[in-house]
Amino acid sequence: MKYYVGIDFGGTGIKIGIIDENGKILIKDSFDTDPSKRGEDIARHIAECTEKVMSDSGLPREAIQGVGIGSPGLLNPETGQLKVVVNVPNMNDVFITRILSDILGKPAFLDNDVNAMSLGEFYYGAGKGLKHVIALTLGTGVGGGIILNGELYRGASFTAGELGHMSIARDGKSCPCGNSGCLERYVGRDGIIERFMIARNKGLDTNIEKYLDKGKITPKAIAMAAEAGDKLSIKVLEETGEILGAALATLVNALNPQAIIIGGGIANAGEFILGPARKTMLRLAYAIPAKVVKVLKAELGNDAGLVGSASLVVANLS
Amino acid sequence: MKYYVGIDFGGTGIKIGIIDENGKILIKDSFDTDPSKRGEDIARHIAECTEKVMSDSGLPREAIQGVGIGSPGLLNPETGQLKVVVNVPNMNDVFITRILSDILGKPAFLDNDVNAMSLGEFYYGAGKGLKHVIALTLGTGVGGGIILNGELYRGASFTAGELGHMSIARDGKSCPCGNSGCLERYVGRDGIIERFMIARNKGLDTNIEKYLDKGKITPKAIAMAAEAGDKLSIKVLEETGEILGAALATLVNALNPQAIIIGGGIANAGEFILGPARKTMLRLAYAIPAKVVKVLKAELGNDAGLVGSASLVVANLS
Numbered sequence A, B: 001m002k003y004y005v006g007i008d009f010g011g012t013g014i015k016i017g018i019i020d021e022n023g024k025i026l027i028k029d030s031f032d033t034d035p036s037k038r039g040e041d042i043a044r045h046i047a048e049c050t051e052k053v054m055s056d057s058g059l060p061r062e063a064i065q066g067v068g069i070g071s072p073g074l075l076n077p078e079t080g081q082l083k084v085v086v087n088v089p090n091m092n093d094v095f096i097t098r099i100l101s102d103i104l105g106k107p108a109f110l111d112n113d114v115n116a117m118s119l120g121e122f123y124y125g126a127g128k129g130l131k132h133v134i135a136l137t138l139g140t141g142v143g144g145g146i147i148l149n150g151e152l153y154r155g156a157s158f159t160a161g162e163l164g165h166m167s168i169a170r171d172g173k174s175c176p177c178g179n180s181g182c183l184e185r186y187v188g189r190d191g192i193i194e195r196f197m198i199a200r201n202k203g204l205d206t207n208i209e210k211y212l213d214k215g216k217i218t219p220k221a222i223a224m225a226a227e228a229g230d231k232l233s234i235k236v237l238e239e240t241g242e243i244l245g246a247a248l249a250t251l252v253n254a255l256n257p258q259a260i261i262i263g264g265g266i267a268n269a270g271e272f273i274l275g276p277a278r279k280t281m282l283r284l285a286y287a288i289p290a291k292v293v294k295v296l297k298a299e300l301g302n303d304a305g306l307v308g309s310a311s312l313v314v315a316n317l318s
Helices: A039-057 A096-104 A113-124 A189-201 A219-227 A231-255 A265-269 A271-284 A287-292 A301-317 B039-057 B096-104 B113-124 B189-201 B219-227 B231-255 B265-269 B271-284 B287-292 B301-317
Strands: A003-009 A013-020 A025-032 A064-071 A074-076 A081-084 A108-112 A133-138 A142-148 A259-263 A294-297 B003-009 B013-020 B025-032 B064-071 B074-076 B081-084 B108-112 B133-138 B142-148 B259-263 B294-297
Touching: A003 A039, A003 A113, A003 A301, A013 A039, A013 A301, A025 A039, A025 A301, A039 A064, A039 A096, A064 A096, A064 A113, A064 A301, A074 A108, A096 A108, A108 A113, A108 A301, A113 A133, A113 A142, A113 A259, A113 A301, A133 A231, A133 A265, A142 B231, A189 A219, A189 A231, A189 A265, A219 A231, A219 A265, A219 A271, A231 A259, A231 A265, A231 A271, A231 A287, A231 B142, A259 A271, A265 A271, A271 A294, B003 B039, B003 B113, B003 B301, B013 B039, B013 B301, B025 B039, B025 B301, B039 B064, B039 B096, B064 B096, B064 B113, B064 B301, B074 B108, B096 B108, B108 B113, B108 B301, B113 B133, B113 B142, B113 B259, B113 B301, B133 B231, B133 B265, B189 B219, B189 B231, B189 B265, B219 B231, B219 B265, B219 B271, B231 B259, B231 B265, B231 B271, B231 B287, B259 B271, B265 B271, B271 B294
Parallel strands: A003 A064, A064 A108, A133 A259, A259 A294, B003 B064, B064 B108, B133 B259, B259 B294
Antiparallel strands: A003 A013, A013 A025, A074 A081, A133 A142, B003 B013, B013 B025, B074 B081, B133 B142
């Protein structure tokens, strides 16, 4: 059996784990990072934490094939260099894979967190066995990963997959990115909350109060209220699905994928969003590619980042 | 030197030619087809015409590597079977590559005309030397071809690249395809004419009359009037470019290509459309992929179909 190490590098901490050839997690652990340290020292600390997990696993060293690290922000997967790490600016410009592979004696691979998650779903989640898969993560931001002909497509400068910034509405809501009508503004966290507030301010009845998160409306609260039958919440999620479905129709017409996998926190609303999304996509896309594509919920949940990062090793060594 | 045969199969006739390794056309000829004949007989006739061109070329038989045929409509490039040929329904279901290669003794390859043209531009036109290229053809319809990592991407059921049916405007103009706000409705032939008529009906001044085609407004007439300084025509083309540019921003964010190549009859308006398209794309797309991508006019002009079809051989044998 072969094993792969995954490092899910987030803003505030890191998760490190080891998966086997079937994507099963053998061991996982969490660590803090100190963003005030020098970037190379943070990288060295990550390597040491990884060393600890490898050693804790009890696996023979030679069974471990390599180390994958997924990070938010801008980076170069070919040179393994981080470019802009918004929450940990000291890491900017650090050649993280070089430091990891020097210390651990294993090949190391870097990619952005959404690409990593997409590969995780492709190898071990909802996309298992397929060749052409688009993954969308719905959260505060909306990101995407594009896997075509069995390979992650990164683009000319490694920024392919910014599917949250497809414009679906000329003259639509303005987006901080500089464009108008970006998908993210409608089906990302703030877009959903905004639509909920507008509907509630119209005086429509809701039981959301029971589900608020510290008094605040969140997509999670809306999903919980919907689950409990709250009509307004159901309507807002349905609308979210319809808007998402219209964007999926564009993706289906353009890329004719076998599956579109929806992940991220907002995907936990499940069929409240995915049902209407599927229906709208089927109605708006060309019949042939619409019939072929499956719109699926991501399967890896909270482990998506970890399994995805480990999948970078699989993708690069296979 | 190696040579490739291209067959540009249109609704009313066929063009057949031979190109060399540099994409230079050695010989080309046109033939009529009789759509009332049996499909297999039409296919055999195409093979005989091709045989004639091969013989007329005087090339040694073994220098000819294969035959590529580009066709409109639905088809299966893997089995070489035509599926739905709108203008020549007798050709539906014919295994055209089998008949061509049986009669000609050369490997034969089939793809749709837009994919073929895209490959032609990729190998021998504006996309020469690049890896990630998107081609858009603007005409009555708006089509697309997607070349990623140096390979034509066809999708799960060979319909990838329907870029005219990206929706750019939720609740926009309805499209015969069933969707709303399709790019084709704005930058295709009818969309451009429609916008011209609306502007003229507002009483805006124009000299278009001199350039009408049998009394009719066409994109070509508008381009000629623009060339001669007609302000209304210039404005309509500029607007076309701006709408196109907004769609390009979505493509640039999603696919991060090195070049987007604009072809088809409407591209003859050149910088009147491409200038504003480029400017709008640069303003709306993410800075990193926007900086990397070139928006180019297609270079192969009237020979695009022929060179493109021959390129199918290059793509399949290399």
